[in-house]
Amino acid sequence: MKKLIVANWKLNPLRETDAIRLARVSDRDHTVICPPFVFLESVGKTLRRAKLGAQDAFWKESGPYTGEASPVQLKRLGVSYALIGHSSRRTELRETDAMINKKIRAALRAGLKVILCVGEPWNVRRKGLPAAKSFVRTQLQKDLAGIRTAKPTARNLIVAYEPIWAIGTGRADAPHDTIEISKFIKNLLAARYSLRAAKVLYGGSMTSRNAKSFVQYKEIDGALVGGASLKAEEIRTIISIATQQNGNR
Ligand code: PEP
Secondary structure: OOOEEEEEOOOOOOOHHHHHHHHHHOOOOOEEEEOOHHHHHHHHHHOOOOEEEEOOOOOOOOOOOOOOOOHHHHHHOOOOEEEEOOHHHHHHOOOOHHHHHHHHHHHHHOOOEEEEEEOOOHHHHOOOHHHHHHHHHHHHHHHOOOHHHHOOOOOOEEEEEOOHHHOOOOOOOOHHHHHHHHHHHHHHHHHHHOOOOOOEEEEOOOOOOOHHHHHOOOOOOEEEEOHHHHOHHHHHHHHHHHHHHHHOO
């Protein structure tokens, strides 16, 4: 399976010119760029090889919902992927699994590919991997509840495993633990949702220094990269490390 690198710029950069410059250096095959909403259009016009991603998508197509972005509007703007359930939205904006479930359905209905973010906080992980698996299983069950009607497939549903304690902390997960959780997620998706060969990405303090230690394994299908995706040299190197793995298969 080809490795996928997803760049999550979060609320950066401040200027459009910087966004376009960063888009140019990240514009490679098997890469998704998720700029802030305000730069989607200009970044979309810049990209030739990478796909455009949104950092979120609302659950309604249109209507009286101040400040939201409709999945249908996003699709028409040229967006191919939507991050749903990122931990910063779950924690800082109190986004619930029920809200995430509605967003996934609407995004799939609109023809977007969903990158569903899951992952446990440190107070769970410190109890060990079984506790982390149980936490992630509950998230997946709630987030994907009843979703068969919206037709998730291994092509339009990707899971990003992002342990919350690893995001933006400089403290990445141990690759062998990520492999174990990734296998667990893949088995769960296959058994409960008949989703065979769905991609599972790793996210959390990935840099050019640790990228290979994750993406070299067949169980880890790529990465969701935050902070390092804002540094031209870092993201270029991470993409090229992932691309080398594609060449090796
Ligand atoms: C993220 O925000 O999804 C993320 C993985 O961030 P970072 O790479 O900075 O830990």
